Amino acid sequence: EDQVTQSPEALRLQEGESSSLNCSYTVSGLRGLFWYRQDPGKGPEFLFTLYSAGEEKEKERLKATLTKKESFLHITAPKPEDSATYLCAVQGRYSTLTFGKGTMLLVSP
């Protein structure tokens, strides 16, 4: 059974204070690891897909990295508009997405 654990559950940062979110996973035959952003009252919004250990992807202040056991979402110099819940999900062999519970990020001005 595929499993995803995200930490911390919640994170409060000051504007400009860089940090990282963690996603630990176990999966049978990783076919993709996904990061989504979810704002209150909205559906998850796609950010990144990573396929193999060592891969990295960047978008504005966000950078996602992947190892064989975990993924990190690095947030550099965050702004208040980066406040959201960040969800990690894995797709295993012939399976659909298994999501973690998410990390709720609050960035204060």
Added chain:
Amino acid sequence: GAGVSQTPSNKVTEKGKYVELRCDPISGHTALYWYRQSLGQGPEFLIYFQGTGAADDSGLPNDRFFAVRPEGSVSTLKIQRTERGDSAVYLCASSLMGLRTGGDIQYFGAGTRLSVL
């Protein structure tokens, strides 16, 4: 619009009633997924359609839940004899190719918030 559309956005019903939730996927997407999200949790898989057929319904919690996609586009999630524990946000997603292709991106709608009183 170009995104996944779900209606209604909110649904309040009484215990024991029947409800239908609708999902209109992105045009051209062959795969459609239903998830359920409870407060403080990540989305939980319910059912996956490839075209008109349910390719994987292993996430449906019991036989009160049923979903259809008769023409390979719009899908309806049907819940019979609703219970208070069914209260959650029901999310629909669609993707271009489906689970045959690794890493196929799922795009989500805003969800339907179901409240069972």
